[in-house]
Amino acid sequence: MLDLARLQFAVTGCLHFLFVVLTLGLAPLVAIMQTRHAISGKPVFERMTRFWGQIYVINYALGVFTGLVMEFQFGMSWSGLSHFAGDVFGAPLAVETLVAFFLESTFLGLWIFGWNRLPKWLHLMCIWLVTLTAYASAFWIMVANSFLQNPAGAVRQGDHLVLTDFGALLSNPSLVMAFPHVIGAGLFAGSFVIIGGSAYQLFRKTPEQEFFRRSLRTGVVWGFVGSTLAVGFGYAQFGFIRNLQPDKFKGAVPGLSVELMTAIGQTTQFVVMLVLLPLLIGNLLARFRWVHPLLMIMTPLPFLAAILGWLVREVGRQPWLVYGKLSVADAMSPGLTRGMVTFSLFAFAGVLGLLALIDYVLIARTIRRGPARVDLGAVESAGPAPAPALAL
């Protein structure tokens, strides 16, 4: 039963990260596109904002669904964690949900439905606030996760931990390099979706050549920034990990995962830096049609690396939930039965898996249809208005 509950957390966690990493990457890139439109007034930037923004928004939905299950699952399956470490671990999670995600979701609603309704600069401010609060969300989640990796700032009192030094939670060596690593991984994934989607449209020689030439350029530049951050702050973590969790890579799963992740990250970063970036000169990359299928095939690589990285971090901590202090087995909620966990595992994995599949189909479809047929920020074309359905 312990394995079932762990599997449930692992499946929902991996699905969550798969979507969240793209959210983290696309939010700032969409915000930059919209800023360029606000400054230059060029229509192409507005179209880019709406097109890549729609992909961002479709992806965001699954990030929320999986995130809800994550948040509730702590209490459902692992009530031993809130009993043992809730006074410490609960604080960053509360800040994340009560402030960061609360604001992120509110501002995203204003951004999606405020199109053509809010003044231009306020609408632009919304997407930047969404980005800022998304980063804040990632930060607080990483604070909480880093506490599990290295329980700093707390001491044992009786049967549970009490918070003694909140600053130590924020300066946790498990956090300081891992947070920029995750931010880099997000930009890496976001730009590779832009690169892959642009390559598809360029390869098919659709009429949107200028649109996707510009998108490809944005993707490659930020892909370079993201992959360099991810790889750099990835290597920077090894020293800390050796001190904090010397046996982290001993197991088969974390050992293989860390090698495969490093190989993918390092190779792709070299390809972006030494091949794709120089080929932006004279728009060669957009013109070399034979490269485009390769670019499309590369799109899943940062996602694969992100999941592998997550596996290293989480599986490498086993059998501990709070490293060295509380084992996963001891944290399981008392009173759970095999039937309950099997039922919920099938319910969550089934529903979320199916919705994830639909979500990816919808993203692929948005890319295939191109920028001319985007719902986000659309204005009804002039003509016989189908009133009164549009009376709002």
Add this chain to the structure above:
Amino acid sequence: METIWLAIFAVLLIGYFALEGFDVGVGMLLPLLSRASERAGEPGTAQDHRDRMVRAMAPFVLANEVWLVAVVGTLFGAFPALEGKVLSGLYPLVVALLVSWILRDAALWFRRRIDGPAWRAAWDALLCAGSWGLALTWGAALASIVRGLPGNPFDLIGLLYGAVVAAAFAFHGRAFTAWRLSGPTESGRAGRRLLFTAAVAALPAIAALIFTAASLLDHVAPPATLNVLSVIILPVTPIMVGAQVWVWRTFRPNRPGAAAARIPSFF
């Protein structure tokens, strides 16, 4: 300090019921409201009427549902000893609540992503089913919490309380569509009525809070934790209130400017 966090928890839970209550209510009543519009002789198909209802609530959903995310976060941060007990004690109900919530939301996000009547009608059916699931599981969950988490939460009392919550949400949802779709002359009255139904929708949560306040205070986190939470969260509450007010100001009915009439809805 303990009372401040009890008050924050109460405000968030009551806020969730008063706000998300109308989204759930509109979802529950989707087939009924569209049939009522048809019978009233309004032009358009059943799908057009459903679109109109969804369009009415769409800009509010994201800002409303996060209240529950905040409720659970506050439970974890300020009442950690209770969080695990309640959520694991309600395990099957929480699974049902989450699946209902996710299906309701998926229906909203996906219903317009592919054109075609079958696609949208199927998601609308899920939207309705998910909303019913949310209301009923909330009722059963509150009834179970008040009674100290009995073994079987799906008993008669649980179902009855579910029916009460469902009725309150439906009542609130109907008042919301009336307000949101109201003309300039009737919006004042419809707004006052919406405030009243918001109070009705919040009642089931208020009742549960009255019964559980003492137990919440017994399980509050130690001062060191609450101080940290207060220092970080209290200074940003004006921004959170401001963001919520901004949503209501932006999407109130009859905003001046005819341009709004030609903006298609994303949900």
